[in-house]
Amino acid sequence: MAQNVRDVSTNEEVTSTRRVIAASSVGTLIEWYDFYIFGTLAKIISEQFFPKDNPTAALLATLATFAAGFVIRPFGALFFGRLGDLIGRKYTFLVTLVIMGGSTFAIGLVPGYKTIGFFAPAIVFILRLLQGLALGGEYGGAATYVAEHSPAGKRGFWTSFIQTTATLGLFLALGVILIVRQTLGVETFSDWGWRIPFILSAFLVAVSIFIRMRMSESPLFVKMKKEGKTSANPLAESFKEKGNLKMVLIALLGATAGQGVVWYTGQFYALSFLQNACNVEFVQSNFIISIALLIGTPFFIVFGSLSDKIGRKYIMMAGMLIAVVAYRPIYTIMYSDANLKNKVEVVEKKVVTVKNAVKGADSLITTITTKAFTDGTTYKETVKAKFPADPALKAALPKDKLKPETKKEVTLPQDLYYKMIGLVLIQVIFVTMVYGPIAAFLVEIFPTRIRYTSMSLPYHIGNGVFGGLVPLISTRLVEATRPGPGLPPADPLAGLWYPILIAGVSFVIGSLYISNKTNNMDVD
Amino acid sequence: MSAIKRIFGLVWALLGVGIVPLVIKQAMKEIAAKPSEENWIFWSIVIVVLMPIIAFSLITFGVFALKGEYDTLEDV
Incomplete structure (x- = not known):
């Protein structure tokens, strides 16, 4: 009974x-x-x-x-x-x-x-x-x-x-x-x-x-x-009292900052890299990310659950460390696999089409070049050049308005497509390692009376500021290696230094100062 | 372990202090070389948003660590 x-x-x-x-x-x-x-x-x-x-x-x-x-x-x-x-x-x-x-x-x-x-x-x-x-x-x-x-x-x-x-x-x-x-x-x-x-x-x-x-x-x-x-004044208690402020700082520097950059790199930067650095075709690149995310999503729960057994710290720190060490090799493979310079062209399959669309007296010439490679990769380049008929207008327009627009699209063969999914999936696994246990980690280090205030700030600075800046700063770092306008960047992987640096510092701080205690939540 | 935590505390605090002139110097150099709107927006975001957060948090965290505030946080 x-x-x-x-x-x-x-x-x-x-x-x-x-x-x-x-x-x-x-x-x-x-x-x-x-x-x-x-x-x-x-x-x-x-x-x-x-x-x-x-x-x-x-x-x-x-x-x-x-x-x-x-x-x-x-x-x-x-x-x-x-x-x-x-x-x-x-x-x-x-x-x-x-x-x-x-x-x-x-x-x-x-x-x-x-x-x-x-x-x-x-x-x-x-x-x-x-x-x-x-x-x-x-x-x-x-x-x-x-x-x-x-x-x-x-x-x-x-x-x-x-x-x-x-x-x-x-x-x-x-x-x-x-x-x-x-x-x-x-x-x-x-x-x-x-x-x-x-x-x-x-x-x-x-x-x-x-x-x-x-x-x-x-x-x-x-x-x-x-x-x-x-609490009568949660803000003051959270950020003015030394005992709590030190936990806010450790949460930010030792966990959420690193987690934020790993999260953005594994999902958004990977997509942007596939589309802009590797020129992988829009639909294919989106599918690569979507499939990797779908397969990877259950791992949030796997690592969240595992953190109940072995502690939050070890999983989060392992995720950051592996990400720091593995990012450059992973992106080197991604870049190399999509790089046409590493492929052999089937010259007889090259097709060039030129279209001239006339609007009024102006004309728009579109040149489409398609190429095939021995490994099954296909490449399509679309160049659109505008030619205003009015010489006065042509002279008045800034040079960049008259510059031909070039769109490059690489479509990967099946084996490389799956390989790319695998490479992105590895990054999503890093994301799930650092992100899966973090909610439990954050709620456990702050007392109930000021928990909502104390955990929200480091989370949103880590994700919003450190993570949210990944696209902006990474793009900038790549641009800095460009030898001149219109030339390809000398180091297309330079954008990775920002997440590597932030996650690296976060790993050192987290490993040194974060406690691996579990279930130490204050319930009083 | 406590000694290492404290020594690193000094490193974090110095990093926090050092980052301010470094970032400002770089921003001035890049804006002077190319005073485009894009440059202004980028450096404004870095100087107004990112740099103060990094500097404040590293300095405060470093000072706390140096004073031994984190000595008692150990794994169990």
Whole structure:
């Protein structure tokens, strides 16, 4: 009888924990979806709201992309973290969800620059900032909420579901965009169809709010509130008290900074490298990343769970160290496998097509060259050259406007395609090693009364600032090795020095100063 | 172990201090060589956002480590 009662009670606990995880994860996933559709549709948004001929609007476009991505997220972490420690986790991450969903929905409704002029980019800019703020508050809330419901010894496992949401959110965004684009056609999609993924967010958020409304507050927070132990000033306690500030610093320098750069390198930099340095064709490169991410995603849970057994530190540090050591060899292979200089051309298969499209008196000459190689690789080069008929216009146009546009596309054969998936997958495994256990690690080093505030800031600085800057700084490092305009960079792998340096420093700090204690969460 | 933590504390603090003039010098050099909008935006982000975070956190962390604040954090 006693055994039966215990079994029922255990079953109820498992069901309840599953509900908590599902409710938290779905909301966080939707927030990532909202955040990513802006980035994925950046080109269309730029055309609709940020016309290039208006310098102020163009500057706002740059700011919108960067500011919301990294500067605003830590502010969101501070604002909502404080709120979460004062009024509770549940209501705070409900608010972040409403703000994120509301601003995403509103972006889908804002009239374009052609209709309301400067107001269009200004409104979109403000809405994007709100998105960044909301994202800054969401993650810490979801991780804290799940961790505070999780049984001791399974915190790494349960919180690792939250860790999968960023990757799954990206999938959802890409999936919705592809389906809408496919259904409406490219032209209609570029005209107004792009608004649908934004508007759809309202529905997704409504569902998530409904689920979250039915959840109860974190038991640890409720207990603490009953006992009157909540913090009166979480910000001051988190960052002014030496005992806690030193843990914030160790979390940032020894864990989240390294984790952030490994996360961005393994997912976004890999895609950018395939497309820009290796010239791998758009669809093929996206498939390489998507398949690697799909195969790799369960490893977030594997490493989260493993961290319950052997400790968070060892897994995270191993992930960083292997990444630091392996990045250059991995990218050298990727670059070499796609490099046409290493391949033998089947000369007789070379085809050159020239088209001359005349618009008025102007002409656009398109030259398409296709080449085949003995290993099965194909190469397509499209060169578009504009020739304005009016000599006065030709003279007035800046030189770069008249420069032919060149697009290079390498399509890899099956074996190299699979090899590339394998090479990206290895990087995704590094991502899962550093990212899988980090939510549990962060919630465990801070006390319940200031947990939301304290863990959110290092997470969003590590991810938003250190990680978010990977594309910008890495591109810059590669450009610095370019001997002259139009010439290829001397070291196309130079961009890796930034993630290698940050992850290397993080590894040293983390290894020296982080404790590998597990389940040391303060529940008082 | 504690001694190593403290010695490295000095390294982090010095790194934090050293990074400021290094970054500013490099920014001035590159902007002077090519004062494009792209250059200005890049260096503004580095100087206003990244550099203060790195410098502040490394210096504070280094000083804490040097004072032995992290000596008691050991693996179990």
